Amino acid sequence: MTVGVFDSGLGGLTVVSAMLRHLKGIDIYYIADTSNAPYGEKTKEQITDFSIAITEYLIHNYKIDALVVACNTATSAAIAELREKYPHLIVVGTEPGLKPAISHSKTKKVGILATPATLNGDKYKSLVNELSNQYSVEVFEQACDGLVQQIEKGETDTPKTISMLQHWLAPMKEANVDTIVLGCTHYPLVSKTIEKVMSHPVTLVQTADAISMRLLCLLEEKGHINTGEDHLYIASTGPIQSDMVEHILDKKMDIKRISL
Numbered sequence: 001m002t003v004g005v006f007d008s009g010l011g012g013l014t015v016v017s018a019m020l021r022h023l024k025g026i027d028i029y030y031i032a033d034t035s036n037a038p039y040g041e042k043t044k045e046q047i048t049d050f051s052i053a054i055t056e057y058l059i060h061n062y063k064i065d066a067l068v069v070a071c072n073t074a075t076s077a078a079i080a081e082l083r084e085k086y087p088h089l090i091v092v093g094t095e096p097g098l099k100p101a102i103s104h105s106k107t108k109k110v111g112i113l114a115t116p117a118t119l120n121g122d123k124y125k126s127l128v129n130e131l132s133n134q135y136s137v138e139v140f141e142q143a144c145d146g147l148v149q150q151i152e153k154g155e156t157d158t159p160k161t162i163s164m165l166q167h168w169l170a171p172m173k174e175a176n177v178d179t180i181v182l183g184c185t186h187y188p189l190v191s192k193t194i195e196k197v198m199s200h201p202v203t204l205v206q207t208a209d210a211i212s213m214r215l216l217c218l219l220e221e222k223g224h225i226n227t228g229e230d231h232l233y234i235a236s237t238g239p240i241q242s243d244m245v246e247h248i249l250d251k252k253m254d255i256k257r258i259s260l
């Protein structure tokens with residue numbers, strides 16, 4: 001099976017790395033749309049246009065069987081349009097793991113870090129409404145403007161990134177939040193920094209494993225036999241830090257430059 005995966009940049013590789021652990025015998029074509037990053041500060045219409053252009057590219061060049069939107073922001077903005085436009089494609093999105101975070105939290109105080117576009121999207125708002133009617137929980141939301149750019153530069157632990165996180169996490173620290181949702185696929189790349197800044201033990205929730213398991217299940221329904229070698233190909237629409245790619249995947253990769 002051939003699977004297309006995309007994100008605005010490096011973040012979706014945190015999903016690819018989980019996919020490589022769970023799925024066997026697949027070809028993965030990953031597109032980092034760095035020329036349009038960050039998505040989180042763009043409009044829904046812009047993000048939908050980028051998502052459709054990438055999907056067209058993946059379908060025409062690689063005849064993909066499945067598409068993984070490895071980006072919370074693009075999922076929030078465009079997943080409905082993608083499903084409607086490509087009904088024959090398996091489409092798996094990425095959503096903030098708020099429900100597992102609430103179940104896990106003992107203090108019933110849960111933090112969520114995401115991009116402004118994800119937190120302002122209808123999808124997220126209706127999820128929070130639904131869950132806060134069901135559970136008694138206090139949710140601390142924080143839009144992290146500029147964090148994606150820091151990560152793209154490879155600045156996962158520099159004084160500037162630490163001070164941004166100190167500012168955003170202060171209310172969560174004070175309120176004794178014990179579980180934080182990483183609502184952007186870039187943010188697992190600053191997990192260690194978040195843990196350091198929080199200073200008390202905190203569980204960070206990400207959904208890369210759940211996405212991979214969901215994809216596996218949908219591929220198996222279409223006859224996928226989960227054995228054999230995986231092949232990964234990476235392309236980017238703009239500059240990308242190859243040492244970060246190597247750090248995330250734990251191996252050197254050739255990165256092709258494409259225009260959509």
Ligand code: DGL
Pocket residue numbers: 007008009011012037038039040041070071072073074115118148183184185186
């Ligand atoms: N990795 C994307 C996400 O999950 C980042 C979006 C951005 O480029 O701002 O939301």
